[in-house]
Amino acid sequence: MNxxxxxxxxxxxxxxxxxxxFVTPNFYGESPAIQIMPIKAGKQIDxxxxxxxxxxxxxxxxxxxxxxxxKFNIKxxxxxxxxxxxxxxxxxxxxxxxxxxxxxxxxxxxDWLSDMGALPMYLGLDLRGGVHFLxxxxxxxxxxxxxxxxxxxxxxxxxxxxxxxxxxxxNNDVMQIKFKSKDELxxxxxxxxxxxxxxxxxEISIADEIILKVVISEKxxxxxxxxxxxxxxxxxxxxVNELGVAEPLIQxxxxxxxxxxxxxxxxxxxxxEILGRTATLEMRMVNEDNFNPAIFEDGNEDQIPINSEIxxxxxxxxxxxxKEVILTGERITNAGPGVDQQxxxxxxxxxxxxxxxxxFKQVTRENVGKRMALLLIEKNITEIVTxxxxxxxxxxxxxxxxxxxxxxxxxxxxxxxxxxSLAAPMEIIEERTVGPSMGKENISRGVQSTIxxxxxxxxxxxxxxxxxxxxxVISLSVNLFFLVALLSxxxxxxxxxxxxxxxxxxxxAIDSSVLINERIRDEIRNGNTPQASISIGYKMAWGTxxxxxxxxxxxxxxxxxxGSGPIKGFAVVLVLGILTSMFSAxxxxxxxxxxxxxxxxxISKLSIGEIxxxxxx
Amino acid sequence: xxxxxxxxxxxxxxYSKISAVISTTVFILAVIxxxxxxxxxxxxxxxxxxxxxxxxxxxxxxxxxxxLRDIDLEDAQVQNFGTEEDVLIRLPIREGLSIAEMSEKVxxxxxxxxxxxxxxxxxxxxxxxxxxxxESGALAILFVCIGIMLYLTMRFEWRFAIAAIIANxxxxxxxxxxxAFFQWEFNxxxxxxxxxxxxxxxxxxxVVFDRVRENFRKMRKANVAEVIxxxxxxxxxxxxxxxxxxxxxxxxxLIFGGEILHNFALALTxxxxxxxxxxxxxxxxxxxxxxxNQTNLAISNPEIKKENTEL
Numbered sequence: 001m002n003x004x005x006x007x008x009x010x011x012x013x014x015x016x017x018x019x020x021x022f023v024t025p026n027f028y029g030e031s032p033a034i035q036i037m038p039i040k041a042g043k044q045i046d047x048x049x050x051x052x053x054x055x056x057x058x059x060x061x062x063x064x065x066x067x068x069x070x071k072f073n074i075k076x077x078x079x080x081x082x083x084x085x086x087x088x089x090x091x092x093x094x095x096x097x098x099x100x101x102x103x104x105x106x107x108x109x110x111d112w113l114s115d116m117g118a119l120p121m122y123l124g125l126d127l128r129g130g131v132h133f134l135x136x137x138x139x140x141x142x143x144x145x146x147x148x149x150x151x152x153x154x155x156x157x158x159x160x161x162x163x164x165x166x167x168x169x170x171n172n173d174v175m176q177i178k179f180k181s182k183d184e185l186x187x188x189x190x191x192x193x194x195x196x197x198x199x200x201x202x203e204i205s206i207a208d209e210i211i212l213k214v215v216i217s218e219k220x221x222x223x224x225x226x227x228x229x230x231x232x233x234x235x236x237x238x239x240v241n242e243l244g245v246a247e248p249l250i251q252x253x254x255x256x257x258x259x260x261x262x263x264x265x266x267x268x269x270x271x272x273e274i275l276g277r278t279a280t281l282e283m284r285m286v287n288e289d290n291f292n293p294a295i296f297e298d299g300n301e302d303q304i305p306i307n308s309e310i311x312x313x314x315x316x317x318x319x320x321x322x323k324e325v326i327l328t329g330e331r332i333t334n335a336g337p338g339v340d341q342q343x344x345x346x347x348x349x350x351x352x353x354x355x356x357x358x359x360f361k362q363v364t365r366e367n368v369g370k371r372m373a374l375l376l377i378e379k380n381i382t383e384i385v386t387x388x389x390x391x392x393x394x395x396x397x398x399x400x401x402x403x404x405x406x407x408x409x410x411x412x413x414x415x416x417x418x419x420x421s422l423a424a425p426m427e428i429i430e431e432r433t434v435g436p437s438m439g440k441e442n443i444s445r446g447v448q449s450t451i452x453x454x455x456x457x458x459x460x461x462x463x464x465x466x467x468x469x470x471x472x473v474i475s476l477s478v479n480l481f482f483l484v485a486l487l488s489x490x491x492x493x494x495x496x497x498x499x500x501x502x503x504x505x506x507x508x509a510i511d512s513s514v515l516i517n518e519r520i521r522d523e524i525r526n527g528n529t530p531q532a533s534i535s536i537g538y539k540m541a542w543g544t545x546x547x548x549x550x551x552x553x554x555x556x557x558x559x560x561x562x563g564s565g566p567i568k569g570f571a572v573v574l575v576l577g578i579l580t581s582m583f584s585a586x587x588x589x590x591x592x593x594x595x596x597x598x599x600x601x602x603i604s605k606l607s608i609g610e611i612x613x614x615x616x617x
Numbered sequence: 618x619x620x621x622x623x624x625x626x627x628x629x630x631x632y633s634k635i636s637a638v639i640s641t642t643v644f645i646l647a648v649i650x651x652x653x654x655x656x657x658x659x660x661x662x663x664x665x666x667x668x669x670x671x672x673x674x675x676x677x678x679x680x681x682x683x684x685l686r687d688i689d690l691e692d693a694q695v696q697n698f699g700t701e702e703d704v705l706i707r708l709p710i711r712e713g714l715s716i717a718e719m720s721e722k723v724x725x726x727x728x729x730x731x732x733x734x735x736x737x738x739x740x741x742x743x744x745x746x747x748x749x750x751x752e753s754g755a756l757a758i759l760f761v762c763i764g765i766m767l768y769l770t771m772r773f774e775w776r777f778a779i780a781a782i783i784a785n786x787x788x789x790x791x792x793x794x795x796x797a798f799f800q801w802e803f804n805x806x807x808x809x810x811x812x813x814x815x816x817x818x819x820x821x822x823x824v825v826f827d828r829v830r831e832n833f834r835k836m837r838k839a840n841v842a843e844v845i846x847x848x849x850x851x852x853x854x855x856x857x858x859x860x861x862x863x864x865x866x867x868x869x870x871l872i873f874g875g876e877i878l879h880n881f882a883l884a885l886t887x888x889x890x891x892x893x894x895x896x897x898x899x900x901x902x903x904x905x906x907x908x909x910n911q912t913n914l915a916i917s918n919p920e921i922k923k924e925n926t927e928l
Contacts, residue, residue: 507863508817514855
């Protein structure tokens with residue numbers, strides 16, 4: 001009755017073998033390495049770059065211990081951290097600012113293991129050090145921006161078609177157009193439909209006012225916000241790339257949030273500065289028609305034309321600008337600092353994309369002799385950078401911005417524009433930083449807790465349950481082994497609470513073994529033969545083990561669903577730990593017991609510790 | 618070795634009235650502490666900034682306070698953290714100062730006054746995130762309670778489910794009571810511990826209830842109290858061994874886990890100790906008073922029903 005079928009042994013052996021493969025990479029340690037990536041995120045890399053890096057390193061006599069070419073980056077391993085730092089500066093110098101060179105650590109496990117997908121456990125930020133940011137994206141601003149551009153398009157189109165209307169106003173994402181007659185409204189509606197076919201219309205006539213309400217449909221709103229998030233993610237990707245982080249994580253969370261994890265980053269101030277920049281560029285016309293200097297005086301705000309506003313430049317001089325935005329930073333494909341050949345002043349030259357170039361061409365053609373202002377909006381401060389007079393039509397999409405104070409400023413502004421603008425402003429709403437020394441400390445704390453807890457349990461079990469205790473200990477060790485293998489195989493993020501969960505599941509996993517052992521003792525107490533006791537013990541304990549593990553599983557799942565960050569890490573380990581503990585306590589320990597006792601016909605006594613029997617006399 | 622040597626079943630249920638008084642008193646005390654003193658919620662829930670900084674030599678707390686006062690952060694709480702060299706600084710959310718700016722401002726000021734200062738850890742949480750974490754924490758507890766009750770109703774019957782969940786909530790409230798009384802910091806990690814206790818301590822009830830059900834089958838002549846007494850007595854050895862093991866690990870965490878895991882381990886310790894008590898002296902009497910008996914258990918379990926008809 002206590003024999004395991006061959007397939008059970010086979011299953012256990014296969015599982016152990018697989019586990020060995022996945023656990024092994026954890027023991028190889030890591031090498032210092034540098035990682036080379038193009039500054040534009042997502043750009044692929046070819047072998048010629050690899051060769052040039054190899055030659056550069058050879059020339060400077062730096063021995064590497066391995067070059068790895070991946071799709072988006074090249075990694076070079078070194079023996080010492082000293083070589084790593086030297087190589088970083090040498091390669092950065094030789095490649096120039098088109099590439100980013102970041103420091104990294106790479107697992108030393110042999111290639112054939114990595115090729116099988118066997119990698120060391122993925123450590124969370126609290127164990128390896130780094131910064132975690134949660135950013136809130138203000139999507140209402142993205143909607144407002146779109147509505148603004150719709151309103152200006154309506155104005156242009158209605159004027160072009162000579163449709164009579166009194167005024168266009170907007171409130172959040174609802175636009176209202178006051179028409180002169182019902183007939184005009186009908187024509188206007190068709191024109192607006194041509195601008196975008198996704199509006200919902202509502203005609204209102206109060207008293208003698210004829211109003212068309214234009215509402216952006218939910219579907220369009222969704223696509224606007226989705227696009228905004230997508231663009232912000234892309235922008236962040238480019239910005240993070242400038243920081244030179246080896247393995248950043250940038251991910252959307254929920255509807256309007258973005259998580260950024262930057263392992264190894266220590267200069268949080270710089271990281272925040274680069275990530276938090278919300279600079280956008282806008283080009284608008286200066287309102288020079290019916291200009292009246294009195295509007296700049298206090299108390300005369302009501303004289304400012306409704307389609308315009310006053311914006312100041314760096315020295316505080318105000319200018320009356322039209323609200324209508326001709327171009328925004330989204331249309332910029334490239335920007336770089338430079339020097340104006342004639343004046344010797346620092347400038348920023350920008351390149352516009354196709355649509356941007358054609359808009360710019362048209363506007364400059366129609367407005368020769370007028371002033372166009374370039375605005376930089378940074379941290380909610382709008383500032384005129386320069387407002388030159390348009391001398392003639394500018395085609396080709398190449399624009400020069402003058403008015404930079406010095407070369408450094410030109411470089412900064414160019415970087416800001418090149419890194420892309422944000423479709424919607426963002427704010428850091430959560431920050432978790434762990435210093436590198438803290439990460440190492442945390443690992444050793446978690447590992448120490450696990451090891452000493454494990455040792456204590458082993459001793460207790462062996463002393464209390466003798467041979468059966470040793471069997472329990474073996475199955476517990478197998479459990480730990482499986483758990484680490486599973487965590488490595490799934491590449492689940494291991495955090496400090498996750499390490500605590502490993503220790504805790506060990507303590508809890510022993511419950512299964514204890515239940516089984518106690519049950520077997522019970523059956524012996526009841527006068528059953530040793531063989532029958534084993535069989536009944538396992539059978540009876542099974543139901544209890546299942547029940548108690550499922551209830552713990554429910555808690556684990558709740559933690560996983562509602563928890564965030566490190567708590568999720570705790571939950572993952574807890575849930576996986578329950579699964580492996582059930583497998584090892586039931587399959588593995590049973591197989592060992594059967595292997596020891598199953599083939600013996602007569603066993604007089606089980607080595608399961610002293611059993612106290614109630615004396616019935 | 619056998620820890621538990623009893624000749625007769627211990628009449629646990631005889632003491633159920635006394636234990637009810639004790640449990641109720643402790644429970645009420647815990648509630649009073651929670652209401653009056655309140656939980657010392659960490660920045661995870663309240664929002665704000667927490668920084669752990671470290672100095673090569675013993676840190677001068679007064680100097681740090683003064684430095685922070687100089688940059689208009691007089692509401693900062695500064696205290697040693699674990700060792701003399703480590704300092705924990707807590708700052709509430711400040712209008713007009715984003716959480717990203719806050720930590721930079723503090724670290725810049727401290728760095729200026731002592732260049733050797735090292736920032737070991739920063740946790741900054743905006744008030745909105747704090748509220749959400751608080752909310753999802755409460756939701757998680759609710760989810761676990763409902764999940765466990767549904768499962769126990771399915772596997773046993775509703776009386777056991779209610780008894781187990783009351784015993785469980787008793788533990789949770791007592792953990793919270795301890796945290797309120799001693800004003801230990803309650804953060805996300807501690808919440809994880811509380812939820813782990815919820816799942817873990819229900820095990821205890823399940824094991825006993827499992828035995829109770831089995832006993833109802835075997836001990837046909839015994840009354841409910843006797844059945845329960847026997848079930849508890851016979852699972853006693855397992856109870857001791859299992860909890861001893863888990864507690865050993867938790868103690869190892871208390872010793873080696875450092876400050877971050879300290880409160881986590883504390884919550885688990887309280888949870889484990891009261892978990893043993895509550896599953897025996899709260900859960901079992903509760904099931905008894907709710908009217909658990911052979912018939913309603915048998916009806917709710919098809920396996921036993923079948924067996925009964927065979928007999």
